[in-house]
Amino acid sequence: MTISNAVREDVRTETDPVRLVHDPLGRLRPPTFHSPEAERQHRKERLAGALRIFGREGYNDGAAGHITVRDPIDPSTFWVNPLGVSFNRVRVSDLLRIDSSGQVIDGDRPVNPAAFCIHAAIHRARPDVMAAAHAHTKYGLAFASLGKPLAPLTQDACAYYGQHAVFEEFGGLVVDSEYADRLARALGPHKALIHRNHGLITVGDSVDAAAWWFIGLDRSCQAQLVAEAAGTPIEIDRANAELTAAQVGRPFIGWLSFQPMWDDIIHDHPDLLD
Secondary structure: OOHHHHHHHHHHOOOOHHHHOOOOOOOOOOOOOOOOOHHHHHHHHHHHHHHHHHHHHHEEEEEEEEEEEEOOOOOEHHHHHHOOOHHHHHHHHHHEOOOOOOOOEOOOOOOOOHHHHHHHHHHHHHOOOOOOEEEOHHHHHHHHHOHHHHOOOOOHHHOOOOOEEEEOOOOOOOOOOHHHHHHHHHHOOOOOOOOEOOEEEEEEOOOOHHHHHHHHHHHHHHHHHHHHHOOOOOOOOOOHHHHHHHHHHOHHHHHHHHHHOOOOOOOOHHHHOO
């Protein structure tokens, strides 16, 4: 068996990460939980950690930006960061749980109306989505102004090949439910959306994956902007872009790629668990 064929066989299996890393203790696997309450706590901790990581990445932009995760006990509700709290300071105890009408059920801070509209529409349209992320980043904003999809210029960019869309509409703040529904329809079955003149949105089956897909997408936007400014970049051909997407664009890879970032942030900022 050639290495190429071995890789092709490996990417067909979503539930066997041991084929990617030697992992006798099962540490590098998404966790399982003994109760919905334990899963809720885990999701909240990862949400607070992802927000801190966004802050470390420089994604703070005034009051803009939000990450949500569906509640495992009442999936019609989701957790989100409060309005006006720096990503760098969000703690588990700061998080809000809001219902499908935008009412705060848990927490005592205000919610960002745009966060509610965008995420409520996505969670409503995509029952498979556990978490979604959006922020106003320098490179995401710049790339979104071009109104075009990401090109397969690098291995990292191939994670989004055939798995993202462009929403070719801009109507100011997303605080209208019909506008948000159109955005969710544009996302379709994909894991990422480039909202023209607005920025990036990513989704995943965990906070870990949604956050990593966002960070990777922003970095790939940066790489394409730099490459196009320097000259005429060479795109990866379709067959190899599809192969690479199957290798690096799987949900497990999104989850796995987040783990070193989680280790760093929890080591440096243990207070996020408060």
